[in-house]
Amino acid sequence: MAFMDTENASSSSSSFPSSSSTPGWKYDVFLSFRGTDTRKNFTDHLYAALSQKGIFTFRDDEKLERGTFIAPELLSAIEDSRFAVVILSRDYASSSWCLIELAKIVECMEKKGLIVLPVFHYVDPSDVRNQRGAFAEAFVKHQERFKDKMEDVYTWRAALTQVASIAGWDLHDKHEAKVIEEMVRKILGKLNSTYSVIHKDLVGINSRMEEMVNLLAIGLNDVRFVGICGMGGMGKTTLARLIYKKLHYCFEGSSFLANVREESKKHGLVPLQKRLLADIFLEKNIDFLDVQWGINMIGKRLCHKRVLVILDDVDQLDQLEALVGERNWFGQGSRIIITTRYQHLLIRHEVVRVEIYKARKLNDDEALHFFSLKAFKKDYPLEGYEDLSQKVICYAQGLPLALEVLGRFLFRRSVDEWESALCRLKESPERQISDVLKITFDGLREREKNIFLDIACFFKGMEEDHVVNILQALYDKPKIDIVVLLEKSLITISFGKFWMHDLLQELGKEIVRCESPEEPGRRSRLWLTEDVIHVLKCNTGKEVVKSIFLDSPPRKEERLNAETFSKMKNLRLLKISNVHFPQGLKYLSSELRFIHWDGYPLESMPTSFEPEKLVELIMPCSLVKGLWKGIKSLERLKLIDLRDSWNLIETPDFTKVPSLEQLILQHCTRLSKIHESLGELKRLILLDLNGCKCLKSLPHKISLESLKVFILSGCSRLKTFPEIVGNMSCLLELYLDGTAIEELPLSVERLTGLIKLDLSGSAIREWSRTFPSNNLKILSLSGCEALLSKSSNRFFNFPLMPRRSTCPMGMLQRSLSGLCSLTQLDLSYCNLQAIPDVLGCLSSLTELYLMGNNFVGLPKSII
Template identity: 40%
Template structure:
């Protein structure tokens, strides 16, 4: 008897045992095990061809051509390499010693594969009790085998039958063979389509995040749903998406994780990503794609009836989404699209005016805002990188806690700083802590700076103003200043919020400590050695030194002169070299001298413990927008009110 199998696009004759040695090295996905005379020309044949047509690599064995009694060579390799072994139990199944040998070998492999191999039985014209040997159907054949092979061998076969009989499978009760085959092929595609992402070895604190996202995904819902994981750079968005992807991918007919979509789009690699998407979802190479419009057409046509899981990692423009997953009706019921982004401005979600920047194609996007790690998890993550343990040694506990607090629950910071200190001396730890108190870790800044560089010029200015001065301020106050400078604070604040660069809590401007440090480091990098050539001087000692040495320049737009060692008066001569100053913060002291034609650009003056009598003359702050006088004994007859100031608050 000659049998020919299509394997991986090749037709191979397996009549002779020597011929099948050519199959060694071939990787299979499904191993079909069946009794030839019962199903070879009907059910098993149809199932094989349906799976082959779906792109599944199947090894179809026929026990009738086997010679000898040992499982070895290509047959052993085929069973070992197959992710799924599928025995088809028919009424005469146990009359074949080869079927039973293969079944026992499958069970052995299942036990030794740590759950990576599956056995999915088909109960063709028997039921589970027959396979579990609770009926007499298989007993006569097994007794005959005992006479030939011995009790020990047959006992092993019986145990394999009982174990597989307990597994969930399919049966033909109340349904036709065509319907059952369709269900089997769909399930096999789901089982095979696990494309698990490699996760970091030191994974900490993800459990709650994963539960939150899975809840938003609502796997049981038939609607197509879009989930957006949003947060600052380095917070763990991609890692969270990978964990969720690994956990739920087996529930879909096809899945694909497309990394760095933004970067690929800039590099003209959209078509390449579209090809990857089609290949991973369909499990076979699609037709050639000439441009991204052709790719969109293929996606719409081929995914319409498929329940798919797609992750689009790192998007920042609507145009990028349109190339892969613009509309819900491109996908089958129950599909899920997960997007990670630093910036939600491009998405059709409503802002305060209930307006969307792009046409609405979906009822809504489900937004999940990534949070910083809780201290317990931050402590564990840092320790895993710094000590390869879950907690620091006793003598490193205090300094570890100081460094962990500096990282403020930011996973990337904890990883970078912890890894850099692994196996280093205690003195280096102390030096690192000192540096962290002055200049944040450059590796982290490089990651975070990506978001800053995406901003428009006015948005950068607002970000730097907040980082240097306005953290904790009610947003309405600097809003007036920015508006007077012809910025666009209302829309720009929304942009910064959606990019996770700032937060609004109780109507106050807040910012992660690392982002604050990023903003200040950007200003410091304007000129590392000459502070007066920077735009903002928030460090009081530096600002005071520039004033005392009369080195002010037109570059400087903001000064902070608070918490000085002793109060002092500031003279008109000292302010003469700051023609562009728009923000000034003082604490105590006084203004002295003739301020005619000085501070004409000032929009914001914050003066803690302002004196009741000003010593300045000709102080005309015509463009002042905000005056903040806290902890000051100012009365209605304060001589400062006599100056021509435009005061809003």
């Protein structure tokens, strides 16, 4: 069987999967003995030897009141033990208590496979078996005392005969120390063989066990802390339990403290400290008053003892500080294992990163095997259930908890019931699963919860940088919150994108749905098409709505009531499309940070809209003619994207938009006027005017000191390039292809960082004498026939060019020779009659395009 967490007792009907032939037990050994005969000698020495080897042994407390009826806790301890060592001493049978124990031991031997190991403590085994001598005398007294309960006496006789018939250890003529050593070795051997059986029945556990054992490095004589971290339901507890069962005998003492989070919350830390000491020293009456006293006792009593301690499901640093605070609390060779959902706890407690094991989810093959064991009691799905099983595997995404819960729920159900259950899962997750996953969420700060819900509802799978920018607009400096979510395994960042387990995403969405199960307009976040349409059509939105994010637009254009926006005064994120407001739009929340409105249906933004907190405005294919009139203060606005907005005529005044980093106006085919303030945007990184075919002019001067990419491709009516004022060395890419620009100004010498220049299909006739060339790597002159016409007397006219050299080919030769960094050159469709010999001097060139020319040979230098 696969493994799963047991961090929440209510999450599963059993602790963790184990083989039916080897049920779990609480104690390794139960000692049955006559206290007056052996407690202070043989039994005491045997108990100490078992404890020293980490064999968890139950020995009844001599202070328990003896009477006719045995204490229930002793009978329970027998049931929960793997071995029973029966020390048959001279007066053993004289104790009805011992005989009741013995009868229970025989019962468990027959029904539960309890292994019984008898020790004949200086008595003849045949006397015990046949009840002679002292044993006969004892039963005579029992018959007199229990004459009304003779059935019990007969049961005791039979039990004694049966146990005495088992091969055991006879202390006659043997050293007790040797016998004890042999017994301990035998018990350890049987325990180890039992563990290996368990491992075979745990899907995927062997490789994980091996990784953990390697990390623990048992052979080294240091004190080592090792953490097992991961999201809830991943199998951390099960892995820790198996490690404990496999290795605890290697230590002088051991303790497994389960559910530390829950126990400390209910009862505090002192009971956990007491249990830790009681487990290791096997003392029941350890007592102290407060946590500090417990810290002192743990540090002093364990510092010379080689121990194995496992703290399961830790969620607070004070739990670690109270139970395993310092390495010097423990003797050399000790190992401390901590399971937690919070990786940073381990780091704060100086558990170095190389000693942290991240729990791995089951792969698809392991998941199918495990699920089949739960759902079909087989290693594979039943016929007719194969596809349905694969849907469950896809849903669970390797989470053992989900596979366990769903497998048990679907056991012996029909195909129709399976399909119904899977359909129901799409609406809401199983409670047993979500309860375990929600534990971590409940432990978050309020801001961390909000960011988790935002990612779950809107941002899963989106680019990290983009999401961080949005979150930065919503929450001041959210970096630490994101790190916390990463450390608590609630989110991941992979290949530059935000991700989370599907079940965690479902949990987040379910939390939001539960804010108002019946009315979406009372929820903080809306993402389902039907919910958004309902709210906007029925005017049910309230102030509680903070975000509307519609990734799947309605199939048909919806005519909605814009009045509902006037109620959503706290709206911060808005992403919708394919909607129409017949009465217009009079109000949008001033709290908006992010607007993504595909096909915005109106000619302008509402006049009352004061978007002082707006960071991104994305409205592709809109009907807008102008964004706003006059000057508006948008101090935080970083992105304007109006691509394919064919009605746009002019850009607004950018005077008070100082933070703008991207302006995308590509294919705004009616755009004819760019406001002069554009040239003063100091933080602008991308300016995209691709396809603005009605654009005739740009601001006369530009000082865009942060600009990296400038795209004027397809601006077929643009004839002049603006003067460059100040430092524009950041510009890396300049696209002038398809423009009507014939000449570049002398100020292009300021573009010293330019790497790519595209002049293909342009009207360029002259490249200024002072154009920088040292860094240029990509140059496209495709279709620039005007450059090679004889009327272009100053083509590529660098200072080194002789004034008398008016041959276009000669000028091309001389100009290209200065491009020492050029890696890609496109001279296609330039009507070249010959290929410039200078190409052979371009040592960095890797790509050369010459198609569509009239040359008949290649220069020798080309090699």
